[in-house]
Amino acid sequence: MTDRPKDNPDDTDEYRDWGHDLTTLQDIGEEILDDWREDNPHSPRDYPTVQWLAENGYSHLRWILREKHDMGTPEFFVLLTSAGGQEGYEWHIDDVATIGIAKTYLDDRVACRDWEYSTKRTNRSRINSVLRRFSEEYGDAAVVAYANDPERKTELYETFKQIGISLRDECASDESALKFVRAAHRFFEWLERSDRIEFDPMEDIEEEFTWAVDPEPTPLTEEQVKRLWITAETDEERVLVIGYCVWGVRTSELPRVHVTQFQFDQEPPKISFDERDRKNGLGEVSLLFGLDAVASLLDTRARQPDWNGHLFPSPKDGRPFLCGRQAREKFKDLCRRANVTIDGDVATPKHGRSLYYNVLADAETDLLEMAANLAEEQGAKDPVSVRDFYLTPERRDRYRRVFFRYRMRQIFPDDAFADTGDGPGFDRSLDDFE
Incomplete structure (x- = not known):
């Protein structure tokens, strides 16, 4: 065969x-x-x-x-699934007043919380599902009106508790059920805060249940990252470690990284990402780690016929780069050989990305500590205000990158680091804090 x-x-x-x-x-x-x-x-x-x-x-x-x-x-x-809704969205309840106030809530979250359309869409679907269940359980969907009648408080609460029970029975996981309950509860919390209802009919409803919810991904440890780097046998494997742990990209984002994103003519060299999709990550990351591996891999790719410019091109016709599942398997294979596990299971790219965000958070703490020193010298009490108003956004980003590099320098072995003379010990811009 x-x-x-x-x-x-x-x-x-x-x-x-x-x-x-x-x-x-x-x-x-x-x-x-x-x-x-x-x-x-x-x-x-x-x-x-x-x-x-x-x-x-x-x-x-x-x-x-x-x-x-x-x-x-x-x-x-x-x-x-939780995708819910269709094009030309349908509310699965008949009460016009409740539908209207739900739409007002969603629009308010977009205006005040900067919800993306995808976030609005997901919350709308979950609220719709809970309201439909309420209508079926209680007899109609006029819950907003009923939440102004104190005599109904107990029976409304019991109805939503029953909805929570049915969601836990029917959803694929407790985590999925909790998302439905939480979306609806936040809607009612907003109604109460804005004095549109007299009481929150779902108050403390989440405390009624024990939720088997997976926590945020456990980050790789410093020792595990070092072991991955040492175990890596090829430039491709070393770039997997750098991409997920230092660049902090999503599983499927790394294979599609294109040669045009690299800026080798700068000092130090950098890789740029679309900041709209990076959430609170750095839109630009210095190539101080794994630079030799990246350059060597790109050189190898450039020698291949018909290379399309992606870091991990797909060998399959009609597909420009490896899919997220394939990239995940490559990383997991490296983790198996390095004996890198999380809670007994082989680690995945999301654990490397979690390390990236932890290091980024630590770098933010370092920045605040330096701002606190400056605030103390100036007689100010709030280091956050010093950081936000004394420093320009450009300087904050530059200092954050410096601290990020410094912390990563403590994690990776020396042979992963490209000494370009750009680090905390050489960055004279930190003199601004003195």
Whole structure:
């Protein structure tokens, strides 16, 4: 029997281990939605495109749905996952007043909290689902009106508690159920804060349950990162470590990094990312770690015929770069050889990215400590105000990068560091604090 290409996502062990029942597929669907929303935060769609599913290694889902459940992917995501809603959105309740105030709440969050459309869409779907359940359980959906009648307080609370029980029974995970409960509760908290209702009918409702919710990804330890670097045998593997732990990119973002994002003519060299998709990450990261590996990998790629410029091009025709699943498997393979595990399981790129954000947070703390020293000299009490008003945004970013580099310097072995003379010991701009 001829071996199929290893990089074909349809042939991975993970696919063979998938269950075909809808409960298992719901869990997988939620994971896919998380990847989709992370990759496409500004998309008006509620669920992934067929092309995205194929490019990111999830094409087998379409086969299972079609062959085992006579279901298409749009039907699956709309009916069985938190994607909810459709184009030309439908509220599944009849009470016009409640629908109107829910729309007002969502628009207010966009205006006051800068919610992206994807965030608004997700919360709308969850609130809609909870209100529909309330209507079915209580008899109608006029909950906003009822929350102004103190005599109904106990029975409203009991109704929402029953909704919480049913959500935990029906959702793929406690985490998914909690997101529905929390979205609806925040809606009622806003109604109470703005004096639109007399009492919050879901007050403390989350405390009624024990939620089996996974915490934020555990970051890799310093020792684990060092072990990964030492174990890496190729430039490609070293770039995996740098990409996820130092650049802090998403799993599927690293393979698509393009040669045009590198600025080797600057000192130090840099890689730039689209800041709209970086959340609170650095939009520009200095190549002080793994520079030799990056340059060598790019040189190797450039010698390949028909190279398209991506760091991890796909060997499959019609696909420009490896999908997120393939990149994850490459990183996990390195972790297996280095014996790097988190809670007994092989580590994944998200654990490297978690380390990146922890280091970034530490760098912010370093910046505040220096601002505190300056504030003390000037007789000011608040280091945050010194940081925000004494320093320009450009200087804050520059200092933050300096502290970030310094902390990463303590993590990576010496052979990973490119000594360009740019570090805390050489950055004269820190004299501004003295």
